[in-house]
Amino acid sequence: MARYLLRRTAFLLGSLLLAASLLFVLLRLLPGDPSNALLPMGATPEQIAAARRQTGSDLTLPEQYAAWLGGLVRLDLGTSYVSRLPVGGEIAARLAVTVPLTLLAFVLAVVVAVPVGFLTARRAERWYGPLLSGFAQLGIAVPVFWIGMLLVTVFALRLRLLPAGGFPREDWAEPGRALAALVLPVVAIALVMSASLIRYVRSATLEVLGSDHMRTARALGESFAGAMWRHGLRNAAAPVISILGIELATTFLGAVVVESVFALPGLGALLVEGIAEHDYPVIQGVLAVSTLAVLVIGFAADIAQRLVDPRLRTRLGRP
């Protein structure tokens, strides 16, 4: 396991370096110039030259690349061209919104999807089986921003139970208000996420329910719950865990849509601002952090899978 961890960590760092380099190249291919965001209407040639110096647009590409990678190694993401604030600090402030948002939504989605998915499979013949499947289908078809707007209309504008958007100025120093600000966005994401999770849980459960070893276990006298607990769940869990990893990563990256509907100062919003202003340090920093997050989630999902499924350990864990 230790060697495996080491190898995975090396792989992770390698991927990060590759992603950082790709990012650098792709950003430079975009038309436009970062100095533009600083310039007023009617800027003179001297003002344009000064802005280019300030944003480092006058440096050669290798120089810019070396500065970017050098900073990354020192864990220094640089300073925003536009706001002049350190990018690391800006990202940290945004993560304080996006990470709780993603994790809460993820937990809620799992807590809803696993039992519901299981039920739709186990009770496919009862009236609520197809009904729940139907809801899951609907949830996949409906875009998350629309659900968000619907929730705002009902719970914020009509019932006045929750804020329509924004995040308290005091951040998590006011945990009640911070949580309240996240309830509707969390529910919006969780609804959509659980809709697709339900389908995976359902098909994994169906597969296990129809399997030979479950039948054998029952034939040997185990109760349904006992057989499910000892033999069924583990087998159903493995494919679901890899989907969970992907879902979590997608939600983290896709939170921007919900952040925009609910006016939350999250990471996605920072990225969008950065792109609009051609603010290289911000774009590169956000994408590097997101890449790292996705890689770490994948890593964690792999390990979790190996823990529930010993076969993976024997096949891949040893040379």
Added chain:
Amino acid sequence: MTRKFAGVAVALALALAACGSDPAAAPQKSPSSGTADATIEIGSQYEPQNLDNTGGGGQGVTEALNGNVYEGLFKLTDAGKVENLLAESQEVSDDGLTYTFKLRQGVKFHSGKALTSADVKHSIERVTAEDSQSARKSQLEVIKSVAAPDDRTVVVTLASRSISLVYNLSYVWIVNADAKDLATSEDGTGPYKLGVWKRGSTLSLEPFPGYWGPRPANGGVVFHYFTEATALNNALLTGAVDIVTSEQSPDALGQFTGNADYKVSEGHSTTKLLLAFNDRKAPFDKPLVRKAVSSAIDDAKLLESIWAGHGSLIGSMVPPTDPWYEDLTTIDPYDVELAKRQLAEAGYAKGFRFTLDTPNYDPHPTAATFIKSELAKVGITVDINVITADEWYSKVFKNHDFAATLQEHVNDRDVVWYGNPDFYWGYDNKQVTDWIKQAEQAKTAEEQTGLLKKANRQIAEDAASDWLYLYPQIVVASSKLSGYPVNGLNSQFSAYGIKKG
């Protein structure tokens, strides 16, 4: 097993619901002891990019800090008048080249330092400095030197007469000469000091106890920034904000008009939507072609479809709040037959084809589609090329690589750009250039006004650009609020007089 899972789900749902009904979490705000202590929550779509108006802070920094945190020697009132602020008096030499300003006494910076003429000298030189990104840099280039003979006196010497000097100085923030990092912090003399700027979310201002004037009518303000107009309107509907500085979503106005809880005011804006031609290149080097295009587009219908009856038509670059405004909408009236005749006369009887560079944000794409369908009626084919603001700046503004483009021009008194043949649209009329130069060197305001009226009329006659319409400036506020600015000239938003209750 399943029941246990369901139990957890229910518990979590309850926990979330409980957070929601927590009284501290409700969107209503805690009652304040008196109106003078109430915090005003302001909703806006224009977040500052940084806090320095000479360093690319953009429209948002003017809105939040101009007059609130920073003051100039003069101020531009909401009615468009220039008044003394940190300057107590001014004297102009007979040749109009030397201005002597006496500073108001007892003015302190937020850091505690007393204001002296050295700070004023530093502040003006910051704007005219080589690396300054101030939009006023070119207008103030006429300044030859700034001297501070004593603590209370500032002497500005000009290279040539500049009748707009005092007006232009109203945009120059007086900053502490010792202040550092003005992009992320501040040291001004205004009635408010900066509380906290949470980028992407809020910026708060607190009353400055050492302010030279009476304290503000409120206990502080918080600007809340939104990227989505809908989210901003929802915040106003739920009481999370008290006022919206500039409503950009006419569809949403129905929720507020005719509702006793809100007041909708339509003031004067200075933002113009332009179909700007590249006057250097065929076919738009011919005034007749430009006039034909202007006549082929029904501006009134465009304005109606975008702003639903708000806003106005101007017919040239000058908005009604500028002293040299004239209604010129009759010069190139909407007339398809006239447009066809003009095109034929210019040698384009069969029309032509051009690419319209269109910024990717509202209202430009909508306007582009409308223009495309209007021009199709006179045989002109429009290829819409959607670009980002950033690309626009490189392609159109810097490289002049375009045939025609859409762009909003936000500032007042910006007709003067037609006197600069190097400006992106490349309008080059010697007569207009001279008039605009002479206007700046005029001895009296009447003389200046007369010359700029002539210039404004001439550019309309030449259809230098097509001025599609003037934006409305719509402020929506809770009816408990009073004392807020309604015109928002040049995106200023003075919070000083706003009262709640």
